[in-house]
Structures are given as C-alpha cells and as structure tokens.
Amino acid sequence: MxxxxxxxxxxxxxxxxxxxxxxxxxxxxxxxxxxxxxxxxxxxxxxxxxxxxxxxxxxxxxxxxxxxxxxxxxxxxxxxxxxxxxxxxxxxxxxxxxxxxxxxxxxxxxxxxxxxxxxxxxxxxxxxxxxxxxxxxxPLSALTAYRALFTKARLKKGEHLLIPGIGSGVATYALFMAKAIGATVSVTSRSEEKRKKALHLGADYAFDSYSNWDDQLHGEKADVVLDSIGPALFSEYLRHVKPNGRIVSFGASSGDDLSFPVRSLFFPQINVLGTSMGSCEEFYDMLAFIEKHQLRxxxxxxxxxxxxxxxxxxxxxxxxxxxxxxxxx
The missing domain is CATH 3.90.180.10 (Medium-chain alcohol dehydrogenases, catalytic domain)
Known part of the structure; x- marks a missing residue:
C-alpha cells in the first residue's frame, strides 16, 4: 500500500x-x-x-x-x-x-x-x-477542543472565551463549540485576513495578537483563555483573565519555558490547566455535541x-x- x-x-x-x-x-x-x-x-x-x-x-x-x-x-x-x-x-x-x-x-x-x-x-x-x-x-483537533473547553475549563453559557492565535483546527472548533453554547468569543491573530474570517464565522471580537489588549478588550476580562502559544503571550493571559478564571494550555508553539511573577497567579487565584487529546468517552460526547449543533x-x-x-x-x-x-x- x-x-x-x-x-x-x-x-x-x-x-x-x-x-x-x-x-x-x-x-x-x-x-x-x-x-x-x-x-x-x-x-x-x-x-x-x-x-x-x-x-x-x-x-x-x-x-x-x-x-x-x-x-x-x-x-x-x-x-x-x-x-x-x-x-x-x-x-x-x-x-x-x-x-x-x-x-x-x-x-x-x-x-x-x-x-x-x-x-x-x-x-x-x-x-x-x-x-x-x-x-x-x-477527530484529534475537535476532541482536543472539546476536552479543553468542557472537561477542563467547564465553559458555560454567557462566559467569555479568549482564543489567542485563531486559525488552527483546534481554535476554529473551539470558536464553534463556544458559540454553540452561548459564550462570548474573542480571538487574536497577527493576520488581518484570519481576523476577518473569524468574525465571519461568529467570533464577537478579533484583534491583533500584539496590539494593546487593554484597548481591544475595553477593560473586559475573560473567564477562560485557550492557550496554544505559551511563553510569547502568557503574561498577557494573566493580566486579562478574571479572578478565579481559567487558562487551559494544550500547546506551546512559542517554546516551553514560562516566566512570570507567581503573585500574578495566586493573588487573583487563577487556575492553569493542562490538557492533551481526550478519552473515548469524550470522543463520543464530542460527536454527539457536533451532531446536535450540526457543526462542520x-x-x-x-x-x-x-x-x-x-x-x-x-x-x-x-x-x-x-x-x-x-x-x-
């Protein structure tokens, strides 16, 4: 073969x-x-x-x-x-x-x-x-997105999800899944074309990854950050996630080694969660979810x-x- x-x-x-x-x-x-x-x-x-x-x-x-x-x-x-x-x-x-x-x-x-x-x-x-x-x-990217959002982050209707680096399969599934349950979704990308595509697909806000996030988010913080980038943007996550918010990490496209003031983690009681792939139970749940919402x-x-x-x-x-x-x- x-x-x-x-x-x-x-x-x-x-x-x-x-x-x-x-x-x-x-x-x-x-x-x-x-x-x-x-x-x-x-x-x-x-x-x-x-x-x-x-x-x-x-x-x-x-x-x-x-x-x-x-x-x-x-x-x-x-x-x-x-x-x-x-x-x-x-x-x-x-x-x-x-x-x-x-x-x-x-x-x-x-x-x-x-x-x-x-x-x-x-x-x-x-x-x-x-x-x-x-x-x-x-299979893999949809399963990764489903586990990250629902098993680990426990994203709910009305919450605000921030997806840095829109464009990958996982990120696009996460956008669809979050909107399907009624969450608000903000995305970032260095590419204007990708930002426009994300807005067309239902994202509520889209801005440049290296712009001023304070200006772009108008002071609103995220309940959940879905991280596939790692060190290059991690300090921004800590500044723009709500107290008791969740940062869910499934990738490290900018490297492995993080450095940040630990007080920025424990004073606001931020939850940093790691995830990778998913179980057979979650795969069946993911398929039921996408079929219910007719996601493609x-x-x-x-x-x-x-x-x-x-x-x-x-x-x-x-x-x-x-x-x-x-x-x-």
Missing amino acids: KAVIHNGKAGLQGLSLQDVPSQKPGYGEVKVKLKSAGLNHRDLFLMNNKSERDPYVILGSDGAGIIEEVGEGVKNAAVQTEVIIFPTLNWDVTENVPPIPEILGGPSDGTLAEYVIIPSQNAIKKPSYLSWEEAGVL PVIDRTYPLEKAFEAYTRMQNGTQFGNIGIMME
Whole structure:
C-alpha cells in the first residue's frame, strides 16, 4: 500500500511517499480502507524531533474510511461500516488519564496511507451528515477542543472565551463549540485576513495578537483563555483573565519555558490547566455535541496523498485557517 512515512532526516526533509507492506488485522483489530485523513501540528513536532536512528513511522492521527476486514474476536464492528477514527489509544475512561497518551501516527503507524489497522473500539460510526473530507480532519483537533473547553475549563453559557492565535483546527472548533453554547468569543491573530474570517464565522471580537489588549478588550476580562502559544503571550493571559478564571494550555508553539511573577497567579487565584487529546468517552460526547449543533470543520485545503509534503509545508508556514485534509482517492 502507499503511505507517507517519515524516516532519516529530521523535519520535512524526512518525508516520502513509499510502498509498504499491507498487514492483516490481529485479534480485536479492524483494517480500515481510508478515504480521507487530516494533518496536525503534532506531526510537525514529531518530525522535528526524530533522529536518523529512529525507525520509520507512517504519520497521521486523523482519518475516516470503510472497514474492509475484521480480526478474530471482533464483535463490535462489521465489514463495510463507514467509520471515523478515534485517534487516542488505551484511554477509555476520562478520569483515568494515562501518563503519556498514546496516539496513532507515532509511534504506531497512522492514517496517511491507503489502509490503517486499529483496535476495533477506535473505529466509530461516522456521523452521516459529514462528508469524507470533513470526517477525515475532525477527530484529534475537535476532541482536543472539546476536552479543553468542557472537561477542563467547564465553559458555560454567557462566559467569555479568549482564543489567542485563531486559525488552527483546534481554535476554529473551539470558536464553534463556544458559540454553540452561548459564550462570548474573542480571538487574536497577527493576520488581518484570519481576523476577518473569524468574525465571519461568529467570533464577537478579533484583534491583533500584539496590539494593546487593554484597548481591544475595553477593560473586559475573560473567564477562560485557550492557550496554544505559551511563553510569547502568557503574561498577557494573566493580566486579562478574571479572578478565579481559567487558562487551559494544550500547546506551546512559542517554546516551553514560562516566566512570570507567581503573585500574578495566586493573588487573583487563577487556575492553569493542562490538557492533551481526550478519552473515548469524550470522543463520543464530542460527536454527539457536533451532531446536535450540526457543526462542520473549516477545511483550509485538501491535497492528494502524494502531495503531503506541500500540505505540511503550508501548515509549517502558518498560513492555514482551519484543517488541512488529505484525500486518498
């Protein structure tokens, strides 16, 4: 089968489309013929941190397709079922957080291929209203947004959510989900085009990430800040979140090391919450939520499998708005 693998050189230079052996599903597994897949910033992180000594990996955590074959012991899945893939492995119950969540696409083989073999419980019936393009890009970023907003931040109707750096898949899902429950949403971006798109999609306020936030927010503070940026803007969050507010962090695009006066954290009793991916319970809850509100992904662009290098280059350059998809046919 054809697959996008990463091997040898770090970064995008290690990407290639190759023919690799197609396997049969083992006990409790299913083989899915993929129709579509999606890219995530996590893929770039994995590529940048791989060395020549590491074994090759088929990239990709998101995907949707049709079950082609089932292994022994599978009773909860049938051939020809249209499925969306739950990308987190071995995390069934929300409260039982694993030390490091395992996920498709590293170290296990992922979805940027013609086929993928997964545990049968990770193949979940595709919402019928979603196209293949939409279903293929949905799983990881929508799950991340859902857990961050509702499991961790417990965002409620009427609260104010601030999303710095609008444009990623997670950020756009968070915008839709927050508006669906009646929250106020402010977003930031250095790109005027992205700010305009966010307003068109329902954001209440949009301003430059490096403008004066006091002027832009007119003195109003946020109940929740959804952080994927980290050090570059973290001090701003502490100034613009309400006492007893929540900062939920799921990424670190500007680096790992934070530095801020600890008094700015404990005097206003700010809650800093970490989150990553989500459980199978949350995945089912997320699918029910998006189906109830008929939410659809924002698709930036789609590429054929052989154009994965171009797709990842677009993501690395930060020009996307929404999800980047890969179509297998």
